[in-house]
Amino acid sequence: MPPRPPAQTVSTGLVVAIVGFFSSFPIVLQGLAGVGADAAQAASGLMFAALSMGLTGIVLSLWTRSPASVAWSTPGAALLAVTSMPQDGFAGAVAGFMMAGALTVIAARWRPLRRLTAAIPGPIAQAMLAGVLFSLCLRPFEALAEIPGLALPILLTWFAVGQFSRPFAVPAAVVAGALVVLIQADFDIPAPERLIAAPVWVMPVFSIEAFTNIALPLFIVTMATQNIPGLAVLRSYGYRPEPSPLVASVGAASILSAPFGSPATCLAAITAAMCSNEDSHPDPTQRYWSAVMAGVFYCLLGLFAGVITGFAALAPALVLGTVAGIALLGVFAGSACSALEDPDCRQAATFTFLITASGVTILGLSAAVWGLVIGGVMQAISFRLRRRA
Numbered sequence: 001m002p003p004r005p006p007a008q009t010v011s012t013g014l015v016v017a018i019v020g021f022f023s024s025f026p027i028v029l030q031g032l033a034g035v036g037a038d039a040a041q042a043a044s045g046l047m048f049a050a051l052s053m054g055l056t057g058i059v060l061s062l063w064t065r066s067p068a069s070v071a072w073s074t075p076g077a078a079l080l081a082v083t084s085m086p087q088d089g090f091a092g093a094v095a096g097f098m099m100a101g102a103l104t105v106i107a108a109r110w111r112p113l114r115r116l117t118a119a120i121p122g123p124i125a126q127a128m129l130a131g132v133l134f135s136l137c138l139r140p141f142e143a144l145a146e147i148p149g150l151a152l153p154i155l156l157t158w159f160a161v162g163q164f165s166r167p168f169a170v171p172a173a174v175v176a177g178a179l180v181v182l183i184q185a186d187f188d189i190p191a192p193e194r195l196i197a198a199p200v201w202v203m204p205v206f207s208i209e210a211f212t213n214i215a216l217p218l219f220i221v222t223m224a225t226q227n228i229p230g231l232a233v234l235r236s237y238g239y240r241p242e243p244s245p246l247v248a249s250v251g252a253a254s255i256l257s258a259p260f261g262s263p264a265t266c267l268a269a270i271t272a273a274m275c276s277n278e279d280s281h282p283d284p285t286q287r288y289w290s291a292v293m294a295g296v297f298y299c300l301l302g303l304f305a306g307v308i309t310g311f312a313a314l315a316p317a318l319v320l321g322t323v324a325g326i327a328l329l330g331v332f333a334g335s336a337c338s339a340l341e342d343p344d345c346r347q348a349a350t351f352t353f354l355i356t357a358s359g360v361t362i363l364g365l366s367a368a369v370w371g372l373v374i375g376g377v378m379q380a381i382s383f384r385l386r387r388r389a
Contacts, residue, residue: 053070
């Protein structure tokens with residue numbers, strides 16, 4: 001008889017899926033809309049993002065017997081939300097998603113690229129992320145000025161629940177947002193055959209622009225803020241699976257799911273900690289079941305992405321922006337602190353943050369690319385001058 005998951009890991013997996021999905025799906029929808037996805041493509045992208053992380057998490061956890069929790073790239077989706085739409089529309093963005101996945105596979109297998117990625121100073125990468133998130137984190141406060149009756153209940157719910165249970169603060173805000181939308185909009189219950197989202201295949205259109213403005217920043221921010229911390233979380237709890245196959249697997253999952261609109265699949269950090277600690281199960285050898293069950297619930301939630309996307313479309317843009325913004329406040333605070341913590345990197349990190357936050361596009365390259373390049377060059381020059389002094 002095949003082994004069965006302990007009851008405690010089933011409940012943990014359900015909590016992980018609720019927190020992981022409802023804390024960040026508005027960000028994924030904003031990111032997909034930002035690069036040109038229509039409603040059907042966004043629903044397909046959300047569905048395949050959930051299926052990709054669910055199935056990959058199940059396979060990796062069963063294979064390694066470790067709680068290898070997998071997620072969609074929330075920072076990557078935030079990056080897409082502030083990226084200019086490619087000239088080739090969503091087809092160009094899909095090409096960028098696929099190339100980012102390919103870079104992840106190469107980084108896992110090819111040591112020079114892995115070393116180059118690791119050589120990017122942590123404060124510079126974190127400053128780029130903080131710059132990306134800055135405008136998104138302003139939206140809840142813009143909403144307070146423009147639609148206070150809708151934004152205030154969401155913010156108050158998030159703050160109140162966060163005083164008692166931080167992981168459930170954003171899901172509670174999502175519920176509050178759903179309630180305010182129900183009150184001010186007519187929502188028809190869809191027919192049973194429309195409950196499950198329909199897959200939408202998008203033929204990718206590859207270009208230099210898709211590589212420089214989408215693939216490269218998406219790859220860097222996902223590696224620096226998701227894959228590497230995800231591996232560190234597993235190690236901190238005593239699990240030591242071989243890193244290369246894990247990273248290569250999420251990269252391959254990204255490539256396979258990208259034509260259906262999914263941005264990026266990656267190793268999780270926060271939900272990996274939820275699956276790895278003693279609350280998951282007293283026996284460390286049984287905790288991998290929590291990640292397996294989370295994957296099962298992710299898949300179930302993903303199947304109903306069409307209903308979720310349709311409901312989100314009824315809300316004013318600033319309502320979805322409010323939920324996405326408060327979901328990213330903690331990530332922004334952490335990345336900003338990490339970026340400015342080291343005095344030796346502070347000046348370069350500040351330039352990286354400001355250039356990225358400006359949103360400028362020069363010579364066809366996005367602000368995130370310029371922020372990373374200019375900040376990295378400044379830091380390299382500063383480092384060499386200090387060594388000579």
